[in-house]
Amino acid sequence: MNNHIVIKGKKDRLEINLNSEIDFLTLSEILATKISEARAFIGKSKLAIEFTGRPLTSEEENCLIKIVTENSDIIIAYVFSEKISNSGNFSLEDSKALTEEGETYFYRGTLRSGAKIEFDGNVIVIGDVNPGAIIRAKGNIIVIGHLNGTVYAGLGGDLKAFIGAMAFNPIQLTIGMKTVSDLQKEILDSNRVKKDSKFKFAHIKNQEIIIEEWI
Numbered sequence: 001m002n003n004h005i006v007i008k009g010k011k012d013r014l015e016i017n018l019n020s021e022i023d024f025l026t027l028s029e030i031l032a033t034k035i036s037e038a039r040a041f042i043g044k045s046k047l048a049i050e051f052t053g054r055p056l057t058s059e060e061e062n063c064l065i066k067i068v069t070e071n072s073d074i075i076i077a078y079v080f081s082e083k084i085s086n087s088g089n090f091s092l093e094d095s096k097a098l099t100e101e102g103e104t105y106f107y108r109g110t111l112r113s114g115a116k117i118e119f120d121g122n123v124i125v126i127g128d129v130n131p132g133a134i135i136r137a138k139g140n141i142i143v144i145g146h147l148n149g150t151v152y153a154g155l156g157g158d159l160k161a162f163i164g165a166m167a168f169n170p171i172q173l174t175i176g177m178k179t180v181s182d183l184q185k186e187i188l189d190s191n192r193v194k195k196d197s198k199f200k201f202a203h204i205k206n207q208e209i210i211i212e213e214w215i
Contacts, residue, residue, distance in 0.1 A: 013047055013049065013080070016068075017052045019053060028063060031064060032067050036071045042072055044075075045074060048078040049065070051064060051080070051081040056082065061079065061081050065079060078128075078145070103119075103122070104122040105117070105124070107125045110130060111149060115132075117135045121137065122139035122142075126145070129146070129151070131149060133149035135152065136151075137154075137155065138158065139153065139154070139161060143165035143166065145166055146167040147163075147168055151163050153175050160204075162201050162202060164200065164202070165199070168201075168211065176204065198213045200214065
């Protein structure tokens with residue numbers, strides 16, 4: 001039982017590693033016990049939670065989030081997990097396919113104001129891109145989190161490149177030689193759990209940048 005769930009504190013999050021071989025109900029009961037036992041040690045804190053070890057459906061993720069919040073004093077700022085997708089929605093697993101389109105740079109964490117990523121291929125950020133942060137890529141850009149910054153994809157004139165994010169709110173985006181700005185009405189709040197965000201992506205269609213939901 002002790003090895004079925006392993007909880008580790010990291011610099012910016014709490015990692016909860018889940019055994020992939022036992023049934024979910026048993027796993028849920030073990031998590032409730034472990035989180036309760038660690039309640040005093042963890043204390044009242046605002047943390048991102050990362051579920052690792054097994055892919056989760058949205059219902060399973062919601063169940064685990066409820067267990068964590070009911071059995072601890074943790075305020076969950078964000079949730080990372082590998083999703084089982086049965087409706088065509090984008091998931092962490094989907095990002096692996098991008099490596100087949102060329103070199104891909106993975107960045108894990110928050111890109112804060114003033115930070116910059118430049119890469120001669122695809123860029124995947126597992127985290128948020130804050131206002132004032134910039135990403136420039138010759139390939140595609142995917143943000144598995146809140147995109148509030150400035151992004152340039154397809155540098156060099158690649159009109160087939162695209163830009164996608166779980167919470168799509170860039171200050172400015174460029175694909176190839178096409179640019180769209182004044183997209184932002186307000187800064188998306190990354191201090192709340194976002195479970196129902198629709199993955200959106202921008203691409204060029206009929207010589208114009210359009211933004212669509214991933215279906």
